[in-house]
Amino acid sequence: MRPDAITPLTFGMLVFDEVEVLDLGGPFEVFSTAGRLARTDEGEPLLRVLTVAPADKLVRARGGLQVTADHTLNEDPSFDVLVIPGGVTTAVEADADVIDWLARRRQTSALTFSICTGAFLLAATGALNGRRATTHWEDQEELARRWPDIHVHTDVRWVDDGDIVTSAGISAGIDASLYIVGRIFGEQLARRTAHQMEYVWAADRTGELADYRV
Known part of the structure; x- marks a missing residue:
């Protein structure tokens, strides 16, 4: 499928x-x-x-990196795919x-994607009950203990369960993101993206490396 034949997504x-x-x-x-x-035919x-x-204030990521978000929860912007990163999620x-x-936004999104311990935030909504999922290797046992209805997978980079994709820890989120690009827009774009990033992509969850040829 040609990427420019697909509807743009946010x-x-x-x-x-x-x-x-x-x-x-x-x-x-x-x-x-x-x-x-x-790009679209209009160049977008x-x-x-x-x-x-969550609020209109500076976000301080792990290690002290400061981030200014585009929107707050109250502004509730429109988008198509919900992305939930991990980190220290206890307070959230x-x-x-x-x-x-x-x-609520999971219900209105075409796809929901959690990275690492972002799976805990998604689990807290009940969305992972009865579903297949994964998270960082250090946290898989806790995820399974706290939410026993989740089918937690180990030794994988990501799990595709239809309208929900979950990834293992940190760098696995890059692999899963490329997979999502390929799933929606075609594998050629995923390969081009990895090549542009000079990233060695584990193209499937078994760790087989992608061929960057396009």
Whole structure:
């Protein structure tokens, strides 16, 4: 399928204090790079990324990186794909406004994508009950213990369960993001994006490397 024959999509990414930098930056880089490479007939990017924070204040990611989000939960911007990065999620899990927003926006999104411990935020909405999922290897046992109805997969880079994709930790989010680009817009664009990023892509969850030839 030709990418320019596909409807442009906006990816809405939650950001919060103690978000893991690469959980945020890796998928953002993949989707925004793909958007630079693939354009509509009018020259607009096929992929756009916007960020959403719980409140109108500076977000401090893990390690001290400061991020200013594009929108707040109250502004509730329109987007097509919900992206939930991980990090230290304890405080966010306890924020009913965030969990309620995630639960509602998951229902209105064509696809929901969690990275690393972002799976815990998604699990808190009930969306993963009875579903297949994964998270960072250090946190898989806790995810299975706290939500026993989730079918937690180990030794995988990501799990595609239809309208929900979950990835393992940190760099696995880049692999899964490229997979999502390929799933929606075609594998050629995913390969071009990885090549543009000079990233060695684990193209499937068994770790087989992608062929960058296009």
